[in-house]
Amino acid sequence: MRTFVAACVLVLLVCLGIPNLHARGGIPERPEKLSFPPLQWEPPNGADYRVQLKAGPVAFVVPDRELPLAQITIYIRAGDFVEPEGKEGLADLTG
Numbered sequence: 001m002r003t004f005v006a007a008c009v010l011v012l013l014v015c016l017g018i019p020n021l022h023a024r025g026g027i028p029e030r031p032e033k034l035s036f037p038p039l040q041w042e043p044p045n046g047a048d049y050r051v052q053l054k055a056g057p058v059a060f061v062v063p064d065r066e067l068p069l070a071q072i073t074i075y076i077r078a079g080d081f082v083e084p085e086g087k088e089g090l091a092d093l094t095g
Contacts (some may be wrong), residue, residue: 028034049060083090 044062046060049062051059051061053059078094079091
């Protein structure tokens with residue numbers, strides 16, 4: 001019962017507070033009146049993250065310390081377009 005009352009009070013406060021945002025200039029009346037600061041973003045230099053592995057492939061190692069996770073994405077230059085003549089289906093077999 002307490003959670004129901006708390007939820008009702010919260011909904012009431014939110015409903016009463018939304019019209020006041022318009023009056024204070026927090027939310028424009030129309031979407032066309034929204035304004036945003038200019039986006040300032042510089043793409044990183046790929047050469048800073050490029051690592052040539054001993055076996056020959058190139059790896060891009062980018063640290064991201066936001067979460068303690070490791071993500072590995074591998075792109076391989078392979079497929080039907082690199083199959084030699086007379087060995088059609090080799091890419092399907094090795095895939």
